[in-house]
Amino acid sequence: MVHRKELQQLLAELKLKKTSQRALIWKALLDSKGHPSVEEIRDKLLKEGHRIGLATIYRTLKILLQSGFIRQSKIEGMARYEPLIKQPNHLHFICNICRSTVEFPSRRIENLIRQVTDEYEFDERYSGYVIFGICKACFRQQRKLEAFNEQQRLETTVVRDALELTLAIERRGYTFYTNASQKTKSSSGRRMFQRLAAEESDHLRRLQQEHRSLLEKNQ
Ligand SMILES: [Zn+2]
Structure with a gap:
């Protein structure tokens, strides 16, 4: 023996x-x-x-x-x-993404297998063990992609906030010039305020368009 x-x-x-x-x-x-x-x-x-x-x-x-x-x-x-076999106990990692296969030696796992087979009085001849998952390279790639997406999201948020702030200012300008044009007694003053209000209204329209397309892009 x-x-x-x-x-x-x-x-x-x-x-x-x-x-x-x-x-x-x-x-x-x-x-x-x-x-x-x-x-x-x-x-x-x-x-x-x-x-x-x-x-x-x-x-x-x-x-x-x-x-x-x-x-x-x-x-x-x-x-x-x-x-009869090419190698002792096969221990493998297989990546779900790139399908790469890596053999890893582990005395601890082999000892554990021996312990379990002893316990069940099973006379093991050969076995294979596969752990599926994501390899280091693919994991890094994923993290990079996530970081990039997060950066994009943050940048979009900053642009959106700035747009919304400008929109609020333009709206106030429009209201201010419209009110002023109604209050003024001078006809040349009224024309000037109406022109300014029209300009603000034009800005507002363009800003609202940009704001809408930004929101649509991020849906
Ligand atoms: Zn991989």
Whole structure:
């Protein structure tokens, strides 16, 4: 029986892409075409410059076998091995916006999974975990867009307030000149006030138009 601690250690080595002997053996298995035997694995590693003893290879294959990572088959009386999965527990983030996928190693989650599977006496072989959401780049992009919209909104508010203030002033001017034109006794004075009132009325019309279109734009 392979000690659980040994398996955990191997998983960590594979995940951290350490160049431990066991990780190299696993990699050699992944890179092999077909079903290599123990000797073929040793020879392949030797060709790549790694001298690893048969005993170590046997021991590692045993762990991988018992953890369900590889399969052993007897072909013409010789034990041969092939990987069943490409990686230990897959942990992935997937962005809902750009669909990018990122693998993240987490010893804590793996430990938790082990704890839960132990609790339910379930012998886990392989599992995948996906967290959907929004990646950092997309999140930043969204925040930028929100900030831009908020800025636009504020600017519009300032323009609207200024327009409304000017409208009030123009209205008062119009009322003032209209009243003055009615009160004055001089006919030339009346004409002058009427002209001024007409000018204010013209300003008012244009300002009201601007005000309306501003409100419509922001609906
Ligand atoms: Zn994204």
